[in-house]
Amino acid sequence: MDSGKKPATMGGGGFDGERAAEMVAELRETFRSGRTRSLEWRAAQLKALVRMIEEKESDIMGALYADLAKPQLESYLHEISLVKSACSFALKQLKRWMKPEKVPASITTFPSTAEIVSEPLGVVLIISAWNYPVLLSLDPVIGAIAAGNAVVLKPSDLAPATSSLFARILPDYIDNSCIRVVEGSIPEATALLEQKWDKIFYTGNGNVGRIVMTAAAKHLTPVVLELGGKSPVVVDSNIDVKVAARRIAVGKWGCNNGQACIAPDYIITTKSFAPILVDSLKRTLEKFYGEDASESKDLSRIVNADHFKRLTSLLDDEKVSGKIVHGGQQDEKHLYIAPTLLLDVPHDSLIMKEEIFGPLLPIITVDKVEDSFDVINSKSKPLAAYLFTKDKKLEEKFVKIVSAGGMLINDTVLHLANPYLPFGGVGESGFGSYHGKFSFEAFSHKKAVLSRGFGGETSARYPPYTPQKQKLLRQLLNGSIIALFLALIGWPRGG
Known part of the structure; x- marks a missing residue:
């Protein structure tokens, strides 16, 4: 599914702010084309992730063992199976999540209809942690893809085998014009944080969380911080x-x-x-x-x-x-x-x-x-x-x-x-949440949409505001059915 543009993996020598800016610009251009918005694109990426997990299970287990000496059963139970479950759950629910949510309209906007539309935020950055390097990388990516975003994943350099594996195998499965992997440590992370993102999702400790928030504040970028604490x-x-x-x-x-x-x-x-x-x-x-x-x-x-x-x-x-x-x-x-x-x-x-x-x-x-x-x-x-x-x-x-x-x-x-x-988390253990629909919502904007026709006009809405109009508007705002009826028949007349 490679678009033929630059490779999906970057980082290492020479990855600086200029290269990061170039990558983000390319992703933003692709996002603006609408490529990531369709149900079909989102579902195709999620299915590809499931296929990758299944086909590369032994490689993933090997990387986890190399990084953490993680037992195979623990790798499967706590990382591989949870990623597969998250993908499968998102695929099953995706059409429902994407559907606009109808909500009641108020008496003051009668006649009208109202709904909440979930739209993708744009180009998002996910900075992962080392302790569950597969789950904590791919679980947020699933939410970002399900919501229709372009994504940059920065795996942890403290889990180098897993990070290298992602850099090697993800490009073979996902749409490289919309999803990138950046390897590296502090210089690469710093270059990424200098950029303007539509959301940053960080998993790690509170000290780095503060650095992420400080960088995000420069561009008023919203963040999700998944931190820790003494449980x-x-x-x-x-x-x-x-x-x-x-x-x-x-x-x-x-x-x-x-x-x-x-x-x-x-x-x-x-x-x-x-x-x-x-x-x-x-x-x-x-x-x-x-x-x-x-x-x-x-x-x-x-x-x-x-x-x-x-x-x-x-x-x-x-x-x-x-x-x-x-x-x-x-x-x-x-x-x-x-x-x-x-x-x-x-x-x-x-x-x-x-x-x-x-x-x-x-x-x-x-x-x-x-x-x-x-x-x-x-x-x-x-x-x-x-x-x-x-x-x-x-x-x-x-x-x-x-x-x-x-x-x-x-x-x-x-x-x-x-x-x-x-x-x-809450307080110093973080803020924002994910998993299931909450992952979808973490990377979506809830857009309010109110729709009206050209009927239902009332002169009371418009200047000049006569005493009769003011009285009617007060009653209307207080939910008076009589006031609504009077407004619909055009009382008070004139003006």
């Missing part, structure tokens, strides 16, 4: 602790070894229940990964040496000395840190101040489980919040009092897989 898990004592431990463990270490924005970041439970929970988590981890987790093939590794040192520095903090109750082993050569539990960690320790994004799971204790709400609300709003309980009143209170991007009761991370739920 808490509140654990009540009236639960099936074996089930809860499995679900917490798989949400933490079974999701990229804790390197996930919605992975449990810390646990809050009562002092009396903490030993029971710790014991259950220990047994669960040994069952999942064996007595020596370094030998497990089901556990991802830390992405690089810098992140390894950042994580070990959290353990080196003197305030957490003696708090490790399980794990803690390290192997810098193999970028391995064992699944680690820490109990009664001080609130002012580094591990409780920073987002962990790794295999460390601190547990803090409170006198009663309701006290956990104040602990959570004293921090920045998290991307996700989890509660394990059988108490419906506690659940209702949790949902009402705790602010988070999303919530899950009696499990972790699975809310991400429901395409009917929006996925996104």
